[in-house]
Amino acid sequence: MVINGDGLTEMKKMGSESIDLVYLDPPFFTQCRQTLKDKNLNEHSFDDQWAGIEAYKSFMKERLSECQRILKKTGSIFLHCDRYASHHLRIILDEVFGARNFQSEIIWSYRRWSNAKKGLLNAHQVIFFYSKTDKFTFNPIYNGYSEATNIDQIFQKRKRDANGKTVYRTSELGNYELIEEKKGVPLSDVWEIPYLNPKARERVGYPTQKPILLLERIVEIASNPGDTILDPFCGSGTTLVAAKLLGRKYLGIDTSPDAVALSEKRLENPIRSDSTLLKKGRLAYSNQNTEILSLLNQIEAEPVQT
Numbered sequence: 001m002v003i004n005g006d007g008l009t010e011m012k013k014m015g016s017e018s019i020d021l022v023y024l025d026p027p028f029f030t031q032c033r034q035t036l037k038d039k040n041l042n043e044h045s046f047d048d049q050w051a052g053i054e055a056y057k058s059f060m061k062e063r064l065s066e067c068q069r070i071l072k073k074t075g076s077i078f079l080h081c082d083r084y085a086s087h088h089l090r091i092i093l094d095e096v097f098g099a100r101n102f103q104s105e106i107i108w109s110y111r112r113w114s115n116a117k118k119g120l121l122n123a124h125q126v127i128f129f130y131s132k133t134d135k136f137t138f139n140p141i142y143n144g145y146s147e148a149t150n151i152d153q154i155f156q157k158r159k160r161d162a163n164g165k166t167v168y169r170t171s172e173l174g175n176y177e178l179i180e181e182k183k184g185v186p187l188s189d190v191w192e193i194p195y196l197n198p199k200a201r202e203r204v205g206y207p208t209q210k211p212i213l214l215l216e217r218i219v220e221i222a223s224n225p226g227d228t229i230l231d232p233f234c235g236s237g238t239t240l241v242a243a244k245l246l247g248r249k250y251l252g253i254d255t256s257p258d259a260v261a262l263s264e265k266r267l268e269n270p271i272r273s274d275s276t277l278l279k280k281g282r283l284a285y286s287n288q289n290t291e292i293l294s295l296l297n298q299i300e301a302e303p304v305q306t
């Protein structure tokens, strides 16, 4: 469901502990009107101008408190922000959710090309991850080992030989044996996910539209199929599309009728632009076990240096 209205008013109508996951990508306190044109040159925009930081902080605190109330005990919140106000928002989150429920400061890092500004190029945004309690839902994701990692050493079972030296263990047929429980490297808090390029299929021309891949990752780690996900600043509906693609229920709220119309349209025909970079990474990981086994079985057994 997508509701056209103010996030605070709409959340106040919701029951306590009724939502499994909240993701919010509010205006960032850029003090300008965010505007963009789509492929048909229709303009989409939303306002991000405030009387001052205190006005912004109290706007955010009211909404974050309501998010806290409606989250289930197993729920979590992911707040997307950037350098303009992340330092203020972290303090508010500590006040509302409790510092003990802080889980991660996720850095979403992406490449950009610009030489317009003196100083360092801004190439990341921040997503604060807080849980409601320590019983929060969390589904770990594992990535492949980097090329520099000595995977043959990590993956092989070992044994002591007659001289007490550690050597790789082989089966009766002489093949190397893999340690099954090595799942890969747990996902870190630095996420390299490409920013939507101007030609991306999923781009609808809404200002500050986020990539579905980013939202899919959040939905995947912090909720289960059938769970209910809320985005109280849904914009063009990226969170809702990710939730739909992953079999979750979704609820989006936005004050802009244009954003609601875009979200509804996207939900009718969800499109995700796959990243070749990420696809390669996933493929490498899923093929890794098989590849490593065949590689290992081609080389000769050598004692492990201990």
Ligand SMILES: C[S@@+](CC[C@H](N)C(=O)[O-])C[C@H]1O[C@@H](n2cnc3c(N)ncnc32)[C@H](O)[C@@H]1O
Residues within 6 Å of the ligand: 005, 006, 007, 008, 025, 026, 027, 028, 046, 047, 206, 207, 208, 209, 210, 211, 232, 233, 234, 235, 236, 237, 238, 239, 253, 254, 255, 256, 259
């Ligand atoms: C940064 S954009 C969200 C972009 C979205 N994540 C996407 O991928 O398209 C912020 C949105 O918050 C909406 N907004 C601003 N104030 C709001 C309020 N009080 N309640 C609900 N939505 C609001 C704006 O209309 C805008 O669509």
